[in-house]
Amino acid sequence: MNGFEKGVEFFTNTKADPSIIDKITALKETLKDNTVFLAHHYQRDDIVQFADITGDSLKLAREAAKIKDKKYIVFCGVHFMAESADILTTPDRIVLMPEPMAGCPLAEMADIAEVEYVWRYLKDTVQSKIIPVTYINSTAKIKAFVGRNGGVVCTSGNASKIFDWCFNHGDKVLFLPDRYLGENTARSKGLGDNDLCMITGNKFEPDFSGCANRAKVLLWDGYCSVHRRFKVEDIMKMRTEYPGIKIIVHPECSHPVVRASDESGSTEQIIRVIQESKPGSVWAVGTEAHLIHRIGNLFPDKTVLQLGNRGYQCVTMSQTTPEKLLKVLDALKDGRIMNRIQVDAKTASEAYMALNRMLEITG
Template sequence: MELTTQQLKEKINEYKKKLSVTVVAHFYQRDEVFEMGDITGDSLELAQKTMADNSEFVVFCGVGFMGQSVKVLSPNKRVVMPKAACCAMATMIDGMQFDASIKALNEAGIQNENILPITYINSNADVKAKVGEMGGMVCTSSNAKKIITTALMEGKKILFVPDRCLGQNIANQMGLKSCVIGDGSNVADADIICFNGFCSVHQLFSVDDIKFYRKKYPGILIAVHPECDPAICNAADFVGSTSQLIKYIKDLDENQKVAVGTEFNLVNRLRSKNTYVLSSTKPECPTMNETTLRDVYDVLKSIDDGAPLNEIHIDENTQKWAKIALDRMMAL
């Protein structure tokens, strides 16, 4: 029997009362799923908040690397995902591609002892583990500048994976030289050497979009995520992580118009008026939007049946080194 949205919500709430579960939802989830979250936030925020949660099961509504981060930081918890969705950026690099990037630096005359890798949290556990083994650490979009500033004190070249845009934007903010592996640049001349990964959603925004809104609404502010192309960030009034964007827009006068360059579901929830999506197309993350209310219901039912769906498991060595990489970040 097909259940209505309201019936699904009621059954989900019944399971939440019955079972030792906490439903966790990322800001980019569709509204009806986001509303079911006991804990909501961005990727690292969710992992940190669940560390203090006492439920046996974490039902993580998001994408794979986020659920993995919860499992790495809270290995005794059982983490299940309503939908086994994968972040496109995170899938752009794996352990083998990380090793190939190190090899490319070696061939450019940069030895391992002179490389300090940093991985954006939008990466899978195997990449985080590789980074941890080499003495590196994880960063988020909100703390990347602080992490890179600290890392540069070691006098090494920074290998930044997987998001080239975040790496380049931080380099621009700090007045450093960056390059992308494979773009023909001499990597030995760069301070920050970026892997050629990107967020498909944040690539949808263009400088023409900014020009359109500035012309249509004189005085409008432009606020974007640092996963956007450097040309977009350079033309914006504010660049910040998901949580920083939320605070920035919340603090604006209600009559101040603002166009926001990030995922549609988040922008749509920010405020009821004078907020626009900085795109001529709907910038909706396809993998974040894979999770439905029915998926949440199904995974809760599977827990109740004693056969949890989509449970995350990480091997011991990956768990160890990925946690070290995350712990180094949180220590700062």
């Protein structure tokens, strides 16, 4: 792990054995009438090349919800994304993951038992109305908790709109599980230090009750290990080395990094901003390295650099390999279902409320 914390390592642009690629290509053709392939932007190139649809979490959730004519959805991403696809599709769709153990470390930082404990404490101590919001990077159980408590899912692309909805319907937001997206969104609304209160699991700070009553946004202390790597010093270094460079980062980065950048946005927004920039522009991008590398190839009239000149990849996103994809497809060809992701009916129906509320609010 190169001495990194769990979930992140240096980028290596791994390429699969061509004979495996040929076998997947042939199987994809054989299975094309009843199978669709979805891949997240942070997947390896030798996985993304097979995708019928690529996107960030929001786009993939929306596209999964539209799938009516294919029985099998092969989902190349991390576990919560495949869960969202299962929740949003009709029960006769079957969602498969090449690597079902590929979880998102950020999503796993919000444990449902701890969240329930904190929620009960907040209900007893805080008088005003709290709306729970969870970033889409969360487990189905957390989405279900939010759904049954009148809350809503958000993504990095629509968090601002979701906050507006919350403050029209309540007094405070409990934001799960990404402290940085929560803080960046709150500060973009003009909220300051006194409006924020950090929740470190069920180990409350001595003044937690005062802080929770004072604050407008209660932040769960989770984070993405990849985006947390970027530092303000990386931005200063890039600006010195490349005068005139533009910096764009994902809002899972810390607030000082977002503030020191020229722009911030979801992966889809990052792609669009660079695509629409002038030919010859030079960009440094603070997000997962596979995507940055691919953007550079997509828009050769621009220079696209890794922020800090160091690429970081998400360990669990990289666990989906062509070898594992081939195994799932081989089984499917033989009529066997391998690595199905299925959310139990009660969790799915409560999580659906939270996901669907997001889709209704954001249109």
